[in-house]
Amino acid sequence: MLKTQDIKENDKLLWIFTDKIGKITAIAKGVKRSTSKFLSISLPLCYGEYMVFKGKNMYTLNEGILIESFQELLNDLTTITYSSYICELIDISVPDEESNSELFKTLVIALYLMKTHAVDNEILVRAFELKLLRLTGYGINFDNCSICRKKIATSNYLSFQYYGGVCAECVKEKGMNINKASFSALKFLDSIPLEKVYRVNLSEPVKVELAKITSILISSSYSRIPKSLQMLEFIKESE
Numbered sequence: 001m002l003k004t005q006d007i008k009e010n011d012k013l014l015w016i017f018t019d020k021i022g023k024i025t026a027i028a029k030g031v032k033r034s035t036s037k038f039l040s041i042s043l044p045l046c047y048g049e050y051m052v053f054k055g056k057n058m059y060t061l062n063e064g065i066l067i068e069s070f071q072e073l074l075n076d077l078t079t080i081t082y083s084s085y086i087c088e089l090i091d092i093s094v095p096d097e098e099s100n101s102e103l104f105k106t107l108v109i110a111l112y113l114m115k116t117h118a119v120d121n122e123i124l125v126r127a128f129e130l131k132l133l134r135l136t137g138y139g140i141n142f143d144n145c146s147i148c149r150k151k152i153a154t155s156n157y158l159s160f161q162y163y164g165g166v167c168a169e170c171v172k173e174k175g176m177n178i179n180k181a182s183f184s185a186l187k188f189l190d191s192i193p194l195e196k197v198y199r200v201n202l203s204e205p206v207k208v209e210l211a212k213i214t215s216i217l218i219s220s221s222y223s224r225i226p227k228s229l230q231m232l233e234f235i236k237e238s239e
Contacts, residue, residue, distance in 0.1 A: 002087045004044055006032065010236040012042055014061065016050060017090050017107065021165055022098040026052050026059035045070035045083055045110060070111045079114055082121045085228035086110055086128050092224045093136045102198060103135045109194045122207055127197045130215040132173040132188065138221040142187040147171070152179050158213060162221055176216070182209040 002015040002023070010032040017023050031038040041048045042178060043066040051063035052185040088231060094100060110128045133139055145152050146164025151182050155165030159175035166172050185206050191195065202210070219225050 002044075004042060004089055014042055014051075015091065017087075017094070017104060018050070019104045021099060022096045022163070023076055023090065023096050024059050025096070026050075026061045027198070028061040031061075039219060040066045040069070043069070045073055045087070045111065049106060061177050062229075066195055067100075068112070070115055073111070073114060078121060081228060081231045082125055083111060083114055085226055085231075086125065088130070088228050089128075089132055089218070092222045092226060095134060096172075103132065106131050106135065106194055112199070113195065120200075120210070123189070123200050123202060124197055125198075126207075126210050126214055127192075128217060130186065130190040131194060133214075133217060133221060136221075138217070140165060140186065140190060140217075142183070142190065147236045155183050156180050158183070158186075159217055163217075176213070178213065179206065179209060182206050182213070185210060186213065204214060 002017050004015070005013045007013055007027075010030045012028045012029060012031045014026045014028055015023065019168065028038045028042045030036050031042045038061060040046065041050065042061075046066060047068040048064050048066045050061060052059040053062050068080070069085065073083045086107065094103065097148055110124060113124055114121060130140065140158075141162075141164030143152065143166035144150060144164070146159050146162035147166055148172040150167050150169075151212070152165055152167050155167065156179070157166045157172045157175055158164070158178050159166050159172075161174040166175065182204075185202055189200065215229060
């Protein structure tokens with residue numbers, strides 16, 4: 001469940017990201033009643049099995065079973081911001097009813113890791129952003145110069161036009177100079193399974209640079225900019 005919205009009487013609109021039919025909007029009727037069988041599966045950040053009926057304009061929720069609740073993430077400012085942010089990324093990057101089972105799996109893993117406090121949330125979010133970019137067609141080329149395609153081991157420049165590192169011989173424009181340690185960190189986070197991100201430790205300067213890079217990539221790749229980014233920046237400034 002990505003998000004919900006109260007509507008007339010006891011009904012709710014649900015934005016659900018599904019494994020098989022992608023992102024959908026469904027109406028849950030009578031869900032705001034305390035006796036509703038849909039109460040537990042109509043909360044934000046819940047993972048379950050849903051049976052829906054497709055109507056003319058939207059889906060209607062018929063049945064559902066809760067598998068896991070991530071409601072405790074809503075009790076802390078940091079985790080509510082990070083979890084809301086990754087859900088917002090799904091919302092802005094995935095067209096309605098376009099299946100992306102690998103991204104669905106990635107989202108569930110990210111929420112589980114956040115719930116167990118097994119990983120640095122900032123590193124987890126950077127890894128999630130990179131995998132989301134790749135799984136929605138905006139993956140970064142870390143192995144070849146994004147301009148001439150020559151094999152590269154590292155780079156100190158990232159092109160936002162060509163989505164990749166740039167070799168020493170090519171013209172560097174429409175991108176940014178980056179530390180080679182940041183390039184290596186991006187490459188590693190992009191390559192490893194999300195469930196192994198807990199092994200990664202990054203210095204604060206690298207974390208700051210990675211956040212700047214992924215923010216630019218996401219802002220330039222999708223039609224909307226996540227509003228949660230502003231809250232993320234506020235949290236960082238307050239720490």
